[in-house]
Amino acid sequence: MPTVRYQNGDMVMGRWPGSNLYYEVKVLDFDAKSSLYTVIYKDGTELELKEQDMKNASGFQTRSRSRSRSPGRRRSQSRSPARTTRRSSSRMAAAVTTAAITDGVTSSRKDTRLKDSLEIRLSPLVSATAAFSSYCLRAYFWLLFLPAWVLFLVLQVNLEDPSLTNFPPPLPALEAFWDAQALGFVILWILFQALLYILPVGKLSEGVPLRSGKKLKYRTNGEAVSLAVAAAVHQGVDLTYIHSHFLQLTAASFLVAVLLSVYLYVRSQYAAGEQLALGGSSGNVAYDFFKGHELNPRIKEFDLKFFCEMRPGLIGWCLINFAMALAEMKQQGLDAPSYSMILVNLFQLLYVVDGLWNEEAILTTMDLMHDGFGFMLAFGDLVWVPFTYTLQAYYLVSHPNHLSLPAVAAIVTLKLVGFYIFRKSNSEKNAFRRNPSDPKLSHLQIIPTATGKSLLVSGWWGVVRHPNYLGDLLMALAWSLPCGFSHLLPWYYMIYFIILLVHRDARDMSECRRKYGSAWDEYCRTVRYRIIPRVY
Numbered sequence: 001m002p003t004v005r006y007q008n009g010d011m012v013m014g015r016w017p018g019s020n021l022y023y024e025v026k027v028l029d030f031d032a033k034s035s036l037y038t039v040i041y042k043d044g045t046e047l048e049l050k051e052q053d054m055k056n057a058s059g060f061q062t063r064s065r066s067r068s069r070s071p072g073r074r075r076s077q078s079r080s081p082a083r084t085t086r087r088s089s090s091r092m093a094a095a096v097t098t099a100a101i102t103d104g105v106t107s108s109r110k111d112t113r114l115k116d117s118l119e120i121r122l123s124p125l126v127s128a129t130a131a132f133s134s135y136c137l138r139a140y141f142w143l144l145f146l147p148a149w150v151l152f153l154v155l156q157v158n159l160e161d162p163s164l165t166n167f168p169p170p171l172p173a174l175e176a177f178w179d180a181q182a183l184g185f186v187i188l189w190i191l192f193q194a195l196l197y198i199l200p201v202g203k204l205s206e207g208v209p210l211r212s213g214k215k216l217k218y219r220t221n222g223e224a225v226s227l228a229v230a231a232a233v234h235q236g237v238d239l240t241y242i243h244s245h246f247l248q249l250t251a252a253s254f255l256v257a258v259l260l261s262v263y264l265y266v267r268s269q270y271a272a273g274e275q276l277a278l279g280g281s282s283g284n285v286a287y288d289f290f291k292g293h294e295l296n297p298r299i300k301e302f303d304l305k306f307f308c309e310m311r312p313g314l315i316g317w318c319l320i321n322f323a324m325a326l327a328e329m330k331q332q333g334l335d336a337p338s339y340s341m342i343l344v345n346l347f348q349l350l351y352v353v354d355g356l357w358n359e360e361a362i363l364t365t366m367d368l369m370h371d372g373f374g375f376m377l378a379f380g381d382l383v384w385v386p387f388t389y390t391l392q393a394y395y396l397v398s399h400p401n402h403l404s405l406p407a408v409a410a411i412v413t414l415k416l417v418g419f420y421i422f423r424k425s426n427s428e429k430n431a432f433r434r435n436p437s438d439p440k441l442s443h444l445q446i447i448p449t450a451t452g453k454s455l456l457v458s459g460w461w462g463v464v465r466h467p468n469y470l471g472d473l474l475m476a477l478a479w480s481l482p483c484g485f486s487h488l489l490p491w492y493y494m495i496y497f498i499i500l501l502v503h504r505d506a507r508d509m510s511e512c513r514r515k516y517g518s519a520w521d522e523y524c525r526t527v528r529y530r531i532i533p534r535v536y
């Protein structure tokens with residue numbers, strides 16, 4: 001029978017998962033079977049913590065307000081363990097962390113370390129409360145804006161002269177959106193993908209450790225699935241239906257995404273502990289619905305987030321592109337698709353097949369590791385990706401753009417350079433996160449952090465802080481160039497992607513700053529640029 005050190009109702013300090021920061025928490029429950037305490041943080045987040053991640057509040061001292069408010073001073077006085085040395089072994093870093101946390105309350109020098117942790121922890125709670133209402137407003141805005149924007153784009157692409165100034169676009173009658181057959185096809189497509197996903201072929205990969213240290217298993221059989229889809233398409237299904245029913249297929253997918261999000265929201269109300277993401281628990285229905293609260297919603301072994309992100313939308317994207325190539329030949333009376341259409345198809349196919357081939361790498365991306373699964377991702381995966389990432393191919397069906405051979409060669413070179421940077425940098429980080437002592441990575445310099453994880457500071461991740469985004473942006477440029485410069489619409493992906501990646505980078509920077517504290521500052525001082533060397 002385990003001893004129960006803290007009682008229900010006790011106010012103690014609880015470690016924020018994945019960091020060395022302690023927050024004030026109230027003990028709600030103790031589960032003798034798992035030896036885990038259920039605690040609630042001041043912002044309402046409920047989590048399960050091990051006893052070793054909890055301390056008596058009396059052992060902590062806080063700095064005076066004036067001192068903690070001075071960022072300059074804070075920087076100069078920081079004694080965080082992560083700053084002290086640069087070591088080559090992540091195990092050393094883990095040892096430093098453990099020492100700092102477990103002994104911190106007794107010696108005065110170590111007290112300073114804990115005070116530094118507390119100092120960082122106080123600000124996010126205060127600002128979280130202040131920013132709450134603005135977050136809720138933003139959620140309402142995005143819930144309305146995202147579907148309206150997709151509709152706007154889909155209605156523009158068929159126009160002879162698509163333009164932002166065509167606003168509001170001529171709206172079709174309401175019944176034009178609804179087509180039971182289109183809904184049937186969307187459902188069949190998702191079920192077909194689900195069937196391929198559960199087939200016992202391909203690898204079973206482990207995700208990154210959850211807060212409890214447990215690792216979930218994922219079936220990563222994307223390569224087999226892409227071959228199965230290619231074979232099915234080869235059997236001669238008439239895909240031009242997709243071009244002629246694009247609006248109805250978009251509306252049907254939107255309906256599925258909304259139903260899925262409602263289901264995800266409802267089930268997240270019953271999830272607890274490590275099943276939950278750290279966001280999406282504000283209590284505001286719109287915000288939580290949009291953001292999603294459950295981290296890895298699963299029906300038995302079927303992982304809904306992983307499946308939606310990697311299968312129906314992503315493979316659907318290639319299928320739609322291919323359908324557009326057939327529609328172009330039909331509409332323009334061609335024997336073969338145009339060079340522009342071939343380039344757009346091949347480039348994006350390479351992107352998707354690469355994603356499926358390296359499916360395991362997605363397990364270390366932000367969406368899979370940290371974000372809850374709610375409307376944003378469900379809509380993103382099932383509507384946004386297949387129906388807006390295909391706009392370049394759709395545009396070319398009725399807006400031909402002739403490319404000379406030198407132009408083709410230049411665009412292909414750009415795509416390959418982008419792809420090389422994207423793949424190499426993603427694989428490097430993924431390999432390092434999976435096995436930091438991989439001998440193939442032993443030449444890379446690292447910065448140990450107080451969490452036990454280290455940061456790569458040479459190799460691709462020493463060039464800029466997001467080399468993978470740089471490669472991705474170069475590829476995006478290569479996808480738009482074949483469409484020419486007559487309209488802004490085929491450049492939409494490039495513009496959206498710059499905004500998305502700059503925003504993601506900022507979000508990731510503050511998340512990493514929270515997680516790694518001064519080790520992250522040191523990384524940022526060493527690697528000065530975010531995405532483009534010497535520019536940004």
Ligand SMILES: NC(=O)C1=CN([C@@H]2O[C@H](COP(=O)(O)OP(=O)(O)OC[C@H]3O[C@@H](n4cnc5c(N)ncnc54)[C@H](OP(=O)(O)O)[C@@H]3O)[C@@H](O)[C@H]2O)C=CC1
Nearest residue numbers: 365366367426429433454455456457461468469472504508
């Ligand atoms: N086509 C599309 O629509 C989109 C494509 N993408 C692509 O998906 C890929 C994944 O992107 P995303 O998930 O945003 O971000 P990343 O794959 O860049 O993941 C960021 C995480 O990597 C870890 N990390 C950061 N710096 C270092 C370092 N120096 N050493 C070791 N680990 C580090 C941190 O996590 P931790 O320390 O916790 O491991 C950080 O939170 C990218 O290639 C991106 O371009 C992304 C969004 C949309």
Ligand SMILES: CC(C)CCC[C@@H](C)[C@H]1CC=C2C3=C(CC[C@@]21C)[C@@]1(C)CC[C@H](O)C(C)(C)[C@@H]1CC3
Nearest residue numbers: 146309351354355362365367376379380381384385
């Ligand atoms: C609706 C919102 C405005 C934005 C939603 C964003 C999502 C569409 C993207 C978030 C991260 C994504 C990734 C890919 C597709 C787009 C989304 C879901 C990705 C699967 C594409 C293929 C790549 O190879 C990848 C690296 C596996 C990508 C991972 C991130």
